[in-house]
Amino acid sequence: MSQQCAESKCERRFRASCDCCNKNLCLQHLNEHNALVISQLTPLTDKINMLCHQLQSFNIHEVTGIGRGKLEQWRKDCHEKIDQIFEKKCQELDYLFTEEMNQQNKKILQIKSKIDKLIREQEATKQDIDLLTSEIHQLDEEITKLNITNFQINTYPLVIEDSFIQINKIDEYKIDLSNVAHVHRTLKIRDGSYTTLADNNQFLLVHQKPNLCLIDREMNVVKQVLWSFKSILDMCWSSTLDQFIIIEEENVFILDDKTMSIQKMKNIQNRSCLSCACSNTSLFLSTNSWGSSILQLRLSPSITMVKEWTSPITCAKDERIDNMTYRNETLAIIIKNNVDKSVRIELRSCETLNRIWSLPLNIISNGPILFRCCSLNYMEWLVTDHENKNLLHITRDGNLKTFVMYDRIPYCAQLLHSNLLIIFTEKGINSHQV
Incomplete structure (x- = not known):
């Protein structure tokens, strides 16, 4: 003899077992239970659509803004270091040339002092003239060479490894x-x-x-x-x-x-x-x-x-x-x-x-x-x-x-x-x- 529907006050015979409540139900109540389960899909659809919209609305530049800021700061610091080295080496170059100029100027003052002394004392020999002429000629050659002086500058490629910057996703439970x-x-x-x-x-x-x-x-x-x-x-x-x-x-x-x-x-x-x-x-x-x-x-x-x-x-x-x-x-x-x-x-x-x-x-x-x-x-x-x-x-x-x-x-x-x-x-x- 067949059993009745498990729903209260229902006298119809059950047709199948409902997988949501594990009860033996008649066709009408089985359809009602099925409709109830199907109706729960609507809010799930709304939720997944909302999550999809939320994901699509993300602005990648806003989300990664802090990280990009750190990368920009790193780039800025590197540029500043390069500029600092450049300025330092330019100063070294200027210093070397200035030192050479100072040496030549010192020689000029020495020769000028000798000439002034000879004029002041009104005493000069042919040997003095020959010596001064030789010194001035040598100084002339040195100053001419100074005008075309070249400095040997050795530069090496700046090596920046990719490993200098490490990007890691932060785990919420990483702090231990x-x-x-x-x-x-x-x-x-x-x-x-x-x-x-x-x-x-x-x-x-x-x-x-x-x-x-x-x-x-x-x-x-x-x-x-x-x-x-x-x-x-x-x-x-x-x-x-x-x-x-x-x-x-x-x-x-x-x-x-x-x-x-x-x-x-x-x-x-x-x-x-x-x-x-x-x-x-x-x-x-x-x-x-x-x-x-x-x-x-x-x-x-x-x-x-x-x-x-x-x-x-x-x-x-x-x-x-x-x-x-x-x-x-x-x-x-x-x-x-x-x-x-x-x-x-x-x-x-x-x-x-x-x-x-x-x-x-x-x-x-x-x-x-x-x-x-x-x-x-x-x-x-x-x-x-x-x-x-x-x-x-x-x-x-x-x-x-x-x-x-x-x-x-x-x-x-x-x-x-x-x-x-x-x-x-x-x-x-x-x-x-x-």
Whole structure:
């Protein structure tokens, strides 16, 4: 005897088993179930069409803009180096010719002095005349030859290997803090150096007492300049100015990484600042006080104050902003509480300073040393906990992803070239492949 349809209150006999619910259904309910399954294709079609449109709407030059910018900067730097070598060699060439001219001019003065003496003393012999004639004739030949002097210049082809530029896709999970157990390079730092870092996507800026130094990824000093001002509290790079910003106890300075010239920034209104961060259009400064304010300065066409956020928007009256880091229109802010000594990290909008998320850190601050953070790939963050010798890896949505113990006290960190983590410790600067 045949079975009835499995649908409630249906007295018809089942015709087949439905593959979506595994029930024995009559023809009518089987068709209804089939129609229900088919109807689910429409939103899937809409979704795939939307993804297709999204993919086709990508502007390859906008997506790869940052990378192209780095390539353009590399090309610009290479051209500048070629120009520098060219100018140097031209100066060497001019120097060699000038030296030869000076030698001939010296001989002219010597002969002229002899003639003047003979005229003055009214004493000259035929031997004197013959000798002077011979010397002048020889000098004439030498000067004539000088006019057609050629210099042997040996040039060699400039060899630029394709491997000089490496392009790698960044994996969201590529940053692995377990690799910090292996040190790639180390730069010893002299006592009295200020523990802060900044980079311009090519070189690190560090203080190696008594100088400010540009360091390459192999920890070699590329350029340096004497730092003759007060304590450095923070540093950052401005891609708009194409210069470094340096926060000192009383002033803000600008460092040109090409000439290594240092200039005092104007329009700060004598405000004492503690930390800095740069977006594409603005410089953000936090004041060195409890209940810190945040100043926003427009960078172009001139550096101009445009806004100031004060407590309690920035932080409470008994709190201080230790550090700020910019990334993708947001500011990661490290805030220290002066009452309970707690430390937290917050992500704020650059436009409104509205809080996106806040994460209390398991840190009790027992001293005056500033807490710092740096940005990692994919909007993640790294906080250096010098109190507990930890590195705290924070996710893009404000959760603690992981933390690792570091064998030295970490004061600050910087990610260079997307895969080289630089950590400033009490013994020196370490680099790690991550």
